[in-house]
Amino acid sequence: MANRRVLLSLAHPDDESFGSGGLIARYVAEGADVYYICATNGDVGTVAPEKLVGYNSVAELRIAELDCASEKLGFKEVFKFGYRDSGMMYSETTKDPASLWQAPRDAVAKRVVEVIRKVKPQVVITFNKYGGYGHPDHIAIQRATTDAFKLAGDPTYETGQEPYQPQKLYYSAFPALMFRINLLRVRLRGEDPRHLGRNKDFDMLAILDNMEPIHTRIDVKNYLEAWDEASACHDSQLGGGMPRLPMWVRRNFMNKQSLTRIHPVPSANRVDEHDLFTGVQLD
Numbered sequence: 001m002a003n004r005r006v007l008l009s010l011a012h013p014d015d016e017s018f019g020s021g022g023l024i025a026r027y028v029a030e031g032a033d034v035y036y037i038c039a040t041n042g043d044v045g046t047v048a049p050e051k052l053v054g055y056n057s058v059a060e061l062r063i064a065e066l067d068c069a070s071e072k073l074g075f076k077e078v079f080k081f082g083y084r085d086s087g088m089m090y091s092e093t094t095k096d097p098a099s100l101w102q103a104p105r106d107a108v109a110k111r112v113v114e115v116i117r118k119v120k121p122q123v124v125i126t127f128n129k130y131g132g133y134g135h136p137d138h139i140a141i142q143r144a145t146t147d148a149f150k151l152a153g154d155p156t157y158e159t160g161q162e163p164y165q166p167q168k169l170y171y172s173a174f175p176a177l178m179f180r181i182n183l184l185r186v187r188l189r190g191e192d193p194r195h196l197g198r199n200k201d202f203d204m205l206a207i208l209d210n211m212e213p214i215h216t217r218i219d220v221k222n223y224l225e226a227w228d229e230a231s232a233c234h235d236s237q238l239g240g241g242m243p244r245l246p247m248w249v250r251r252n253f254m255n256k257q258s259l260t261r262i263h264p265v266p267s268a269n270r271v272d273e274h275d276l277f278t279g280v281q282l283d
Ligand SMILES: [Zn+2]
Pocket: 011, 012, 014, 015, 135, 138
């Protein structure tokens, strides 16, 4: 796995663990260098007051949680862009000038280009166009990263660095089967699938409507414990989102991480690879 480099470009301290922890743990274990752009400080995540003891702010707590998860996952380097968390769509916090949602798209893209040209990942992963579940910060970093993927290899785009073109771009995806089983569980428990999670902004039906085709499935069955360990670091954010299924169910049936391949463009909308580095030319 020498010379294999992956960059995840996401929004919050916890996106890396909750969404992609299994995949990250697997590639790090296999010797790839995995890098993480975390665009915001997670400032407006809902946190129980007792969790804040010993911290000056929610952001400080959440960055500490990210450092814990980064240590467990074994990132080569984490790039914290330091934007303010924009909070839920249509909330006042999306108007904060320091928020990621208010940051000019080209300025954020430039920062992503600088990271791409520095660490030279063959593979870049970000959210889908709906930002996974419609969070404004997820959408903002998705747009900036998609722009940056093209700009990084453009010799006329100036950052004072050598141009570098990554070979593959992916959107992370919810595994559809696990998702549908969880939707059923949510309905059976009498919960509202449109307003789930700690911040009540997790709309399972909208997520389903915005799912994109899966082209890549990564087997992570040997990394479920490592995934859970990293997720546990984000203690202040646990207890939201989708209910956790028992380990035996996960190990046997929910043992893959799914991605949508954007570049190179797939020839058909079906699963055609099981490794991020399929077809990649190594340096
Ligand atoms: Zn997030």
